[in-house]
Amino acid sequence: xxxxxxxxxxxxxxxxxxxxxxxxxxxxxxxxxxxxxxxxxxxxxxxxxxxxxxxxxxxxxxxxxxxxxxxxxxxxxxxxxxxxxxxxxxxxxxxxxxxxxxxxxxxxxxxxxxxxxxxxxxxxxxxxxxxxxxxxxxxxxxxxxxxxxxxxxxxxxxxxxxxxxxxxxxxxxxxxxxxxxxxxxxxxxxxxxxxxxxxxxxxxxxxxxxxxxxxxxxxxxxxxxxxxxxxxxxxxxxxxxxxxxxxxxxxxxxxxxxxxxxxxxxxxxxxxxxxxxxxxxxxxxxxxxxxxxxxxxxxxxxxxxxxxxxxxxxxxxxxxxxxxxxxxxxxx
Numbered sequence: 469x470x471x472x473x474x475x476x477x478x479x480x481x482x483x484x485x486x487x488x489x490x491x492x493x494x495x496x497x498x499x500x501x502x503x504x505x506x507x508x509x510x511x512x513x514x515x516x517x518x519x520x521x522x523x524x525x526x527x528x529x530x531x532x533x534x535x536x537x538x539x540x541x542x543x544x545x546x547x548x549x550x551x552x553x554x555x556x557x558x559x560x561x562x563x564x565x566x567x568x569x570x571x572x573x574x575x576x577x578x579x580x581x582x583x584x585x586x587x588x589x590x591x592x593x594x595x596x597x598x599x600x601x602x603x604x605x606x607x608x609x610x611x612x613x614x615x616x617x618x619x620x621x622x623x624x625x626x627x628x629x630x631x632x633x634x635x636x637x638x639x640x641x642x643x644x645x646x647x648x649x650x651x652x653x654x655x656x657x658x659x660x661x662x663x664x665x666x667x668x669x670x671x672x673x674x675x676x677x678x679x680x681x682x683x684x685x686x687x688x689x690x691x692x693x694x695x696x697x698x699x700x701x702x703x704x705x706x707x708x709x710x711x712x713x714x715x716x717x718x719x720x721x722x723x724x725x726x727x728x729x730x731x732x733x734x735x736x737x738x739x740x741x742x743x744x745x746x747x748x749x750x751x752x753x754x755x756x757x758x759x760x761x762x763x764x765x766x767x768x769x770x771x772x773x774x775x776x777x778x779x780x781x782x783x784x785x786x787x788x789x790x791x792x793x794x795x796x797x798x799x800x
Contacts, residue, residue, distance in 0.1 A: 475524035478534040486513045500565040510555040518637075519546035549638035552580040553628070569597035569619075579628040582678055583644045589679035593623025617690045627680040630713045630728050636670060643728040644675050672718070672727030680730065682709040699744045706737040738763035 488511050495504040521544050523537025556576040563569045573593045580587070597619040600606055606616070633639040639647060652668035655661045688703035712732030715725070739762045746755035 474526040474529050475522065476526060476532055476534050476537060477520060477522045479518070479520040482517045484515045487511070502563050504561040506559045508557050510557070512553045514551045515548070517546070517548040520544070547638050549641040550580070551641050554578040565602070567599050567602045569599070571595045573623070577626055577679070579679070581628050581630070581641055581643065583675055586676065586678040589626045589681070591624040591626050591681070593621070595619065595621035595623075613691060613693055614696055615690070615692045619688050619690070621686045622684070624681055624683045627682070627713070631715065633671070639671055643673060644677055646673050647671065669724055672722065672724040674727040674729055677713065677728055677730055678711060680709065680711050680713045682707065697745060697747050699746070701742040703740045704738075705740070707735070709734045733768040735766045736763060
């Protein structure tokens with residue numbers, strides 16, 4: 469039996485996610501009118517914990533319980549975070565005789581990653597479609613163009629997720645609060661210095677962060693030809709993301725890692741085309757498809773609203789001190 473130096477590291481991870489969802493649906497038809505409605509509620513609670521202990525100088529390598537090691541040189545590490553998301557949402561679908569289609573959605577989302585005043589965001593969306601091939605005037609060309617649908621949509625979605633921090637994994641869940649960390653040692657004593665344990669801020673915080681929002685407008689058509697063998701889809705889109713949650717670099721005199729800000733704007737607009745051919749010979753079915761995209765992207769690191777950065781002392785930091793300069797947002 470090996471009797472040399474031994475050590476043991478004992479770690480435990482717990483990840484608990486509790487979700488709850490309620491849905492209420494309704495549908496009715498009268499004449500050529502068809503109506504559907506949905507209302508819902510969703511909530512999610514997450515609690516994550518990680519703990520680790522280390523001891524060495526166990527009597528032999530058969531003993532594997534951390535408490536059997538020497539207290540000399542022992543270490544204990546760990547972190548935890550909690551997060552919650554709550555949502556109310558609804559949807560209405562309407563169509564007339566399968567020709568004219570309309571849909572409206574709305575979401576009201578609340579996240580624990582923002583302070584109470586900024587916790588909630590409202591995100592609507594709308595879409596409409598027209599099945600042109602169902603119109604009487606379309607009959608003369610239906611042998612060539614079998615189906616033709618025109619559509620348009622606009623909508624917004626929110627994002628609460630912030631960049632990960634490998635050194636401080638709980639940080640992305642509390643970026644609007646000051647977080648103090650242990651093991652931030654201080655040196656005292658001048659010519660005879662001693663190291664004293666302490667706590668300190670490591671990451672800057674920003675009480676004014678709020679939901680990142682993406683708005684997208686889309687116009688498109690779907691068509692099929694030759695008894696559905698040939699298909700064509702074309703889309704024009706304009707996608708604009710504002711209040712992007714990013715860490716903008718600050719001056720070294722600030723003394724902390726950069727806080728999260730709503731400081732980014734990204735715009736993507738362009739065209740997408742997809743064409744396909746499908747056919748069959750007996751039991752053999754085959755198809756081919758091709759697509760092409762034209763995309764233009766622009767980005768700006770400009771904050772659309774004043775942020776309150778905080779100095780390590782806890783008071784709002786003078787923007788000249790931390791080296792940040794606010795500008796009017798640039799149009800995209």
